Amino acid sequence: MTDATSFPSMRTLNPSEHSPQDNYKLLVGAVVPRPIAFVSTVDAKGVRNLAPFSFFTVASANPPVVCFCPMVRPSGARNLPPTKDTLRNIIDTREFVLNIVSEEFGDKMNATSADLPPDVDEFEVSGLTPVPSELITPPRVGESAVQMECRLEQVVHVSTEPLGGSLVLGQVLRFHIRESILNNFRIDPDQLHAIGRMAGATYCRTRERFEMERPK
Ligand SMILES: Cc1cc2nc3c(=O)[nH]c(=O)nc-3n(C[C@H](O)[C@H](O)[C@H](O)COP(=O)(O)O)c2cc1C
Numbered sequence: 001m002t003d004a005t006s007f008p009s010m011r012t013l014n015p016s017e018h019s020p021q022d023n024y025k026l027l028v029g030a031v032v033p034r035p036i037a038f039v040s041t042v043d044a045k046g047v048r049n050l051a052p053f054s055f056f057t058v059a060s061a062n063p064p065v066v067c068f069c070p071m072v073r074p075s076g077a078r079n080l081p082p083t084k085d086t087l088r089n090i091i092d093t094r095e096f097v098l099n100i101v102s103e104e105f106g107d108k109m110n111a112t113s114a115d116l117p118p119d120v121d122e123f124e125v126s127g128l129t130p131v132p133s134e135l136i137t138p139p140r141v142g143e144s145a146v147q148m149e150c151r152l153e154q155v156v157h158v159s160t161e162p163l164g165g166s167l168v169l170g171q172v173l174r175f176h177i178r179e180s181i182l183n184n185f186r187i188d189p190d191q192l193h194a195i196g197r198m199a200g201a202t203y204c205r206t207r208e209r210f211e212m213e214r215p216k
Pocket of ligand 1: 036049050051052053054055056069070071072083084085086087109110112113114115116197
């Protein structure tokens with residue numbers, strides 16, 4: 001075992017002594033790479049909405065449940081409400097589609113992340129193609145090779161402060177997976193070309209991988 005005193009020197013930070021912005025930078029720099037949930041919703045009037053969220057993972061496979069976290073907009077950001085459209089729509093309708101983002105349409109995904117007023121349809125802004133879902137009202141993103149129709153299970157409001165966040169848990173009612181990338185329930189990463197988010201404007205590809213068997 002390594003001697004505990006022989007590691008490189010560490011800086012210890014108390015988050016309560018630093019700004020939410022600086023703590024955010026530490027979190028998004030450390031928790032990498034993050035997959036991207038590209039979430040489609042509709043509002044109570046039927047206006048479509050599309051936005052990416054990289055605070056995203058799987059919560060359960062039985063039943064299949066995914067989760068992601070819309071944050072609270074900093075106060076006064078472009079005169080938009082603190083609650084993001086995606087969260088408001090999901091609370092109102094209890095439905096969303098979670099689409100996986102591939103390199104091929106990363107730029108269009110990025111276009112939907114602009115701070116846009118609630119009545120703007122990000123399918124139109126981005127040029128991405130809405131495809132009707134089977135069970136729910138929000139459309140799927142046709143360009144995405146993996147789409148999941150989800151019903152809201154639970155929202156956990158972790159913090160309502162600026163840069164706070166809510167955990168949205170949704171049960172997957174339908175998986176839609178492009179035939180050509182699917183083989184006996186395995187999804188071919190060389191065809192999916194999923195991208196991940198690092199800090200700031202940096203992304204990563206999923207092309208360089210290595211194998212490591214778990215201990216028996
Ligand atoms: C790749 C990427 C990942 C993002 N991840 C998050 C996230 O996890 N949580 C969040 O609140 N905003 C995140 N954003 C910013 C939102 O997409 C952005 O605020 C968007 O305008 C929200 O849209 P809405 O108000 O239509 O829901 C991300 C942006 C990008 C480009």
